[in-house]
Amino acid sequence: MKEEEGIEQCGGQAMLWEDPDFPADDTSLFCDSSTPIAALQGHITWRRPQEICQSPALFPDNVNLSHAKQGLLGDCWFLCACTFLLKSKHLLDKVFPPDQPQWNDSRYRGSFQFSFWQQGHWSDVTIDDRLPCINSALCFSRCHCPAAFWVALLEKAYAKLHGSYERLWAGQVSEALVDLTGGLAERWSFGDLSSDEEQRPEQDSDQVRRRRLDLNLLLPMKDQCAISCSTHSSPGGKKRIVFLHIQIILILHLVTSVTSAGASELGQYHALSVMDWLDVKTVSGRKVLLLRIRNPWGRCCWGGDWIRSGAGWSSLDPDSALDLQGRVAEGEFWLDETEFLSHFDDVTVGYPVSDVGHLKSIYTGNLLTHNHQLAARWVKGYTAGGSRNCSSYGSNPKFWLKVCERGEVLVSLLQHRKWKHSEKKAHTPLEDSKNTADQHYQAIALHMWKVEKKRFNLSRMLNELPCASTHCHAYEREVVLRGQLEPGYYLLIASTYQPGAEARFLIRVFSSSSTSLSALKSPAPLLPLATDGEWETSYFRGSWAEGRTAGGSRNFLSHWQNPCFPFTLCDESAVTSEVNVRITLNQSRPDTDLHPIGFHIYKFQEGDSEQTLPRDEDPVASCVPHCYTQDVSLACCLSPGAYTIVPSTYQPDCSANFTLSLARRIQRKVVKSQERLGRAIEEISHISVMQS
DSSP states (O other), X not given: OGGGGGOOEETTEEOOOXXXXXXXXXXXXXXXOOXXXXXXXXXXXXXXXXXXXXXXXXXXSSGGGOSEEOOSSOOHHHHHHHXXXXXXXXXXXXXXXXXXXXXXXTTOOSEEEEEEEETTEEEEEEEEOOEEEETTEESSOXXXXXXXXXXXXXXXXXXXXXXXXXXXXXXXXHHHHHHHHSSOEEEEEOSOOHHHHHTXXXXXXXXXXXXXXXXXXXXXXXXXXXXXXXXXXOGGGOTTOOBOOOOXXXXXXXXXXXXXXXXXXXXXXXXXXXXXXXEEEOTTSOEEEEEEXXXXXXSOOOOXXXXXXXXXXXXXXXXXHHHHHHTOOTTEEXXXXXXXXHHOOEEEEEOOBOTTSOEEOTTTOOEEOEEEEEXXXXXXXXXXXXXXXXXXXXXXXXXEEEESSXXXXXXXXXXXXXXXXXXTOOEEEOOOSSSHHHHHOOOEXXXXXXXXXXXXXXXXXXXXXXXXXXXXXXXXXXXXXXXXXXXXXXXXXXXXXXXXXXXXXXXXXXXXXXXXXXXXXXXXXXXXXXXXXXXXXXXXXXXXXXXXXXXXXXXXXXXXXXXXXXXXXXXXXXXXXXXXXXXXXXXXXXXXXXXXXXXXXXXXXXXXXXXXXXXXXXXXXXXXEEESSSEEEEEEEEOSEEEEEEEEESSSSOOEEEEEEEEEEEXXXXXXXXXXXXXXXXXXXXXXXXXX
């Protein structure tokens, strides 16, 4: 057992274990002293629970006193996830294995063991029970019952997992929920995101907006799933919530009295737990949706119509009002739906997990009894192909999902956090970006296409819209897509927004019906292109003009207004049944002001005139997605016949001049010379230049 390293013998008695990997000093508290708790340096002492109170216990007899109460550490996101463990004993037992020796047990040696789900498996974390204190009182999270220590110990184990307590300052509730359950969590936004999304640079052309809040959807399982609400707005936008924003002066005052935290100011970035909600009927017959919210600070911070002396209660029957007010524990308050939607920005929903570990859908209530996971990575220059705006998108890691029968399927893409190693080998995030999210995570997305068979043309498939995809590339640890899928094969492609961005990740699939998941070991077969022999190149010049010939991509009805360039491939069946071609589109614009460009190749059916564009036909080859590059190129094999090339920008009415080159490989028969040397003579083709 690892903890034996820290145990010594003294007079025949085993001394209490001291964790050598997470010592009771500042190295376990701070990583870079970048948060307000840095002011605590030199003022914290470490004490075991029996040194803090006379009769310590893990859990109190009254479950209402088991809830977490936030201290000086800004980890409300983690404490909201801890609240969910009290609703699911099997999950609590998984994270905090029962029957561990406590302080009144002869087997007690000063250590406790926890388990956290990390990147596909459960990892054990063992800690000693020395806890950070100021003036003999816990300075970080604790239970409402001062003699119960499960929250403080769990917080320490989670801090050890991250490298220090300071690493727990600020985070996402969804991440903590996944770490504590091994399941899934989704973030639902309020209101219309369209204006916000239009300003985001990491958009895909087929972006899907984040799901809107629908409490009615969750009603059948409100007692089983974890729900928290949070706000990210500036102080002026949330005027009724009093947020604890620790200032250095305040912390220094707390050195004198850790329980005197009365100073506060309006702030932002706070998470609270949604404990319950229900429809109530007013005396006038009107229905009102009320929500019961728990603040991790353990005190009421609300001044709305439904506080104990609020005006809202007078609209209810007195008995109903007393009943609802009696349900409020310390740190909880009621508010109505209007207040809820106007004062919070989003809700995080954690999926229920059954006693045997199966995920339960929050959308249908179905048990998702089948699950698979595969680990992979994006490697620069190899599998880090970037978003669908990049010509290298097809090189991203690809996965086969086989659905055996119709059912509900959830697929998640979960990336590893970006770390660097400090001198003490603690986890320290990279500081290579200006915003916090980008410091820790890549902007990621997941797209899925249904294919008729395993052998398919990747370039053509990528020209089609995916059957499902996540929200546009997001700087989040995990993104999730969901759907009712028919039997068949599906291709999953995981991508970062920027090409060349490296990270490790995990693909997870949860389904109500039988499925299988496998990695595509080799890229889907591309059309071959011979690199030797003779080539004949033709050049075309054209322009996209706003309102006339700038029709945009196939997503727009004006696509056929784009310039078209017909060409014919002659029948050389005596040599080969197909012709190798290479097409390059170059836009005449400076590198700082490029349009996203691409092109499609259409084939005329026999008997069609080249004046009649094949609008009802799919392209036989495409150079998509449209890319912000100077030129894009496609190599492919085409059968003899008449074709046309339609180059375009992604959006209509983007003016630019361009050049299009078409190179055709010429198959020549070898001519036997009658000269004595008997050498094979090859004819040299000329380069023809065509203008339009």
